[in-house]
Amino acid sequence: MLELHSLSKHFGGVRAVDDLSLTVGQGEIFGLIGPNGSGKSTTVNLICGVFPTTSGAVVFEGQDITDAPSHRVVAAGIGRTFQNIRLFGDLTVWQNLWVAQNSVEERQTGWLTRWLGGQRRGRDYAGELLKFAGLADRANELARNLAFGEQRRLEMARALAARPKLLLLDEPAAGMNAEEVSQLATRIRALRDHGMTILLVEHVMELVMGVTDRIAVLNFGQKIAEGAPAEIRSDPAVRTAYLGTADA
Amino acid sequence: MLDDHLIGVLSNMGMISFIALSAYLVLVVGEISFGQQAFFAVSAYASGIASAMWGWPFLAAVLWGAAVAGLAGLLLAIPTLRIRGLYFAIATLAFAEMVRLALEIFTYQVEQDGELVGPNGSEGFRDIRYIYEADISAGEFLLVILALLAATLAIILWIERTRLGAILRMVGEDPVLARLQGVNVNLAKIATVAAAGLVAGIGGALYAHLNTYVEPKIFNVMLGVHGLAYGLIGGLGTAFGPLLGVALDIGVLESTRAFSGYRMIVFGGLVAVLLIVRPRGLLDEAAVYRIRRFLLRKHAGD
Known part of the structure; x- marks a missing residue:
């Protein structure tokens, strides 16, 4: 449904997103995780056309929407929320x-x-x-x-x-307590049951591990792992980059 | 019924209200314009030419002037689309000065009854005699001004209640977020600036016909600054805001001569204080919301 092909965004010398490729399937809840500054929000912004890509392509339902203006992206069927409430x-x-x-x-x-x-x-x-x-x-x-x-x-x-087919949730659980997080998880599953595809960018591990079908892990703008939640949990590269420090 | 002084004050308030509404529209989509007097000027000349030189009827001349001013708005909106904030404000100021200086050298005269009629550069544009020829009194012309103002205000108030109104407020509050609601922000801004030109144009056409004489230096930056300040004083939550600003400045400060020579100092101080205490004016969005809720509740209680 959503394909990113070698997507890159450089801010000056900083490679916020570096050669990122991934595919989100129809009806999937796909998690995108990584430490602070690993390029998760930048990826969301690139998909939505908030700022231009350096290179690579965004394809949605077979349609190339790379660098399309935001209102076109919305019309194509992508909705999003923000990390800081807007x-x-x-x-x-x-x-x-x-x-x-x-x-x-x-x-x-x-x-x-x-x-x-x-x-x-x-x-x-x-x-x-x-x-x-x-x-x-x-x-x-x-x-x-x-x-x-x-x-x-x-x-x-x-x-x-706007009745999106794909919903991009940028850290929806930030600042929520445990009960609110579990309500959020229920809502996210309900959306998927209504046929929506979801890309979940998140820090809160219980939520990501609990609701997603597959997860990609970013570190310094690059994808370092991809797989089911159980695989990600046991991936040594992920543990050192991210979960390891969280567990300690 | 009304004495001449009062008619004069009300006419001035009516005409400057068009500039205030014009500046207000631009403020709603989140930009500051110091140049709305340019559209006032463009229409004053265009409508004067139409009625005095081409022999058009008055209303047609007003509509023509407003249309030309709207077109001028479009001309300003397109190149300034990609700049915002301070840069947009400076661009509008520069645009207005360009228009004023262009009028200083704009000469287009024809001979009528052995006399030259038409704009003559910095000498101005004399003999826009429609109201004498049609024998319209100042009081009657005031009614024309108020009728056109009421119609303009009604249209703006109506649009504010439609989805387009919500779109314009979104564009003003957060254009990036508005785009993500599927709003074509560029189109909304262009249309608004053009419409603002048109609104100022109605006032300009009325001004030219009431005074029968216009010259470029009338349309200097202070006219635009006042128009802008009225919205900032009166409030940006509703189109009544800029009118409240006009009423406070001209209706109270100028016409009562309460502060006589210190009026501009009081006016400037008022703007400064309000920008600090109520950055979106007396009738800001929250105030309008409370008033509306109060009225609805009262209505429901009856």
Whole structure:
């Protein structure tokens, strides 16, 4: 579904992502892990067209989307969340979902209705998403007034609003307690059961090991291992680069 | 009913409101423009030429002036698309000065009834006589100004409630994130700057016809700075914000002469204080949200 071919991004002399190739299959929950600064978030940003690649290619469903503008990437069916929560604080919870939802769903309708439609349009799907995120009673609140956990959930709901086929989750468990992490794991599995493919970039090991089908490990921008969670756990290169220090 | 002074003040408030709304639109998409007076000027000239020299009817001349100003907005929007923040602000300032200096040398005159009519460089553009010829009083013209202002305001307020309104606010708050919601940020910015040119243009056309005379130096940077400041004072949460700014400055400070010669000092101080205390103005998004919720609750309670 998603293929990265020798993807590289150099910032000056720093090889943030270096010759990275991987394939995420349809319906998979794919984990991308690695120590701080190993290039995980950069990879997500390259896929989404936030900044240009140095070399290599991003192919999504057989379509080359390397360096495509972000709004095209979204239209192609890729959604994402951010490592640091990024919401439109001055818009309501509902409005945060509204724009993304319509940008894809109503592409068939004319631009006039798509732009100038009122608040009522497509309320059902956004309502469903709000329920999924546990925010149904907060719809008309300004996003900035939400509690931290609510903001994270809203971010995920917003990523879903454009009905992506592939969801990129950039450290969704950051700052969550154990209970919230287990709720998150439930949500991620539910999404996969709805036919979504997920690329999970994460630090929290219980989450990654618990929900993913396959994992790739990055270190200094390069892939040092790939395999099922059990294989990754016992891989000696990974242990020294990453897990070893975490276990100690 | 109204005395001449009051009519004059209200007319000025109405016309400058168009610049304030124009600057406000650009502020909504996250950019600062010191150059909206350029569109005011472009339309003042274009509409004056249409009515005084080509014999167009007044309303057609206003629409033509606004359309030309919108086109000028497009002309500014495309090359400045890739710059933002301070650089965008400087570019708008430079653009406006270019327009003003171009008008200083722009001469296009024809002979009418043995007299030369039309823009004559730094001498200005005299005899835009439509309101005398049609025998329109200042009070009647004030109604025209207010009607056009109300229509413009209604359209902007309506757009703010649509999805497009949410898109523009997203672009203003975080363009990278907006792009990731499937928003074509470039298109939104170009369209907004062009629309802002158009809005300022309506005001410019009215100005030219009310005063019957325009000259390039009227459209200097202070006009744009005021237009910009009104949104920053009044608030960026709703299109009523810039109008509140106009009302505070012209309606209170200037017309009551409360601070007489110190008015500009008070005005500048007001801007400075507000930028620190309320960076998005009196009617900012949070204030608008609270007011709306209060009104809805009251409505539901009835």
